[in-house]
Amino acid sequence: MATVTVRPPAAPEKARATERRRRRRRSAWRRQLVALAFMSPWIVGFCAFYLYPILSSLYFSFTRYDILTDPVWVGLDNYKFMFTSDGRFWTAVGNTAWVVAVIVPLQVLVGIGTATVLTRVRRGLGFYRTVFFLPTMVPLVAAALGFVFLLNPGGPVNAVLGFLHLPEPLWFRDPVWAKPGLALMATWMVGQTMIIFLAALLDVPTQLYEAADIEGAGPLQRFRHVTLPMISPVIFFAVVIGVINGFRYFTEAYVVSKAGDWDNPVGTPQDSLLFYTSHLYNQGFEGFHMGYAAALSWVMFVVIMVCTLLLIRSSRRWVHYQGGFR
């Protein structure tokens, strides 16, 4: 700024030009300040609640720390313990993988199925949509308690199964049947996924179906070659969200495990409901192994980032966006 005034007096137009440029620069600077002022809540929040925690949890993950005494640097010990000697870690990883591998496809299938039914009824669409969506409105804790009751060994579901002369599993009391019980509950709460699929299905242009009909495609071919490519972005979205939700899977399992008896450890029965977050909760907030919990959360951070990137990269091959870009 000061250099401008030192310059020898220029021709009037030139002076006006520099004046204009300076004013423009000043207004750009002002705009920047205004924008930053508007952004300030998020900037503070991002630094305090994301940037700082992620970095400092990286530090804590190399320490042994119980909050009461100062953290002690232990190098890679937490990670070494996690991958080589913590059996429950692998149990939790296995259970989480089970949830992702079973519940996510189940929700996508049932979501597409119920949404397809909805596209085929004309009268009463609003009613059916409300009914299918209603379960997702039930708070998770209440829904989990409800399913603990529905699936208790002498409960209504087993009464129906017994009436039909089918085997009556012990559900949440049996390590083999506990996760399928949770899958049943997740299927009941498919409404959100269904609504998104419904919107996508209704967005498919009818001309495409007509063209397929003219070329003699059957219903299955029509689904495979028209519907599926058109709704693939939504399938992609549902899979990404499903994978992330797999990692934060906690509430249902916690409520179910503790429903039998308050003293039940997280993961009851026999660690069959011990999920990744359950393990993290156990280590950090019941055992106060903060360093180890930080290591667990860092592994979770890296895996989620890698999964999301992989999903986004692989999506180029199978997600079809309207407009022909592949």
Place this chain on the structure above:
Amino acid sequence: MSAASVVTRRPVPPAIRRRRVLMTVANHSVAIALSIMFLVPFAFIVSTALMTNQQMGSLSIWPSPFKWSNFTDLFEFFPFWRFAWNSLLYAGLGTVGVVLSGIPVAYALSRLRWRGRQLSFVLLLSTLMLPVQVTIVPLYIVFVRLGWIGSLKPLIIPLFFGDAFTIFLLRQFFMTIPQELSDAARVDGANDLQILLRVIVPLAKPAIAAVALFNFLYCWNDFFSPLLYAGNNPDTWTLAISLQQLTQLSRGILANLQMAASILFTLPVLVIFFFAQKVFVEGVTLTGVKG
């Protein structure tokens, strides 16, 4: 059916008409069967909540005397209103915070041109992907040092510093408002704050209502964070926590009272849902298709 469509429609051959009727019947049967499967859990839970203790032992499904007093008996050992007040504080104040902090940020991300906007938006989107569990350990330690554990502060105060999901949805909506409206206001001498408050916010009321509702329900239902921060202090339990801890409050509580408590907890949510159904369905669709 309007007159025009009747005129243009050719008579349908009876064979095709018969097939159409059959298809409609088939579709509705499937839809009704599915509806029953989705509704049966509700039916069992409500009927259980109305049963007497003796009936709980039997295998009958229909409550024979309807024991409505289950709902009032509940209050004797379950300070429902105190927990409801905590839930209301968390959800209400949290929603105020999320909306107040989200609106200006969404405005800067959608309607102002400045350096670093793209970067900020990418960072915002990446935090959208991160579950709370990733940052929970250091935050817990900070809240311990601040002496906030056992209070509602760790739940509410962070919400006054922007929530990624809210900001994202508001930004998507702000983008759809024509730029000419802001330009006109600017010509009339309005600054950005005035444009935001007098032009954008009035136009974005439906979107603001939607994010407020989403956030209210998220907080009302939230379990993980309240369990961490308020777990040991019953004075700050929210309803979600207290419901889960009912088994501890009175050992051997029977399922009928537990179901009654669950219904009391769920009812406000369902009432909100029925009054604002359109907001929900449209909001969920917006996140899915445009996200």
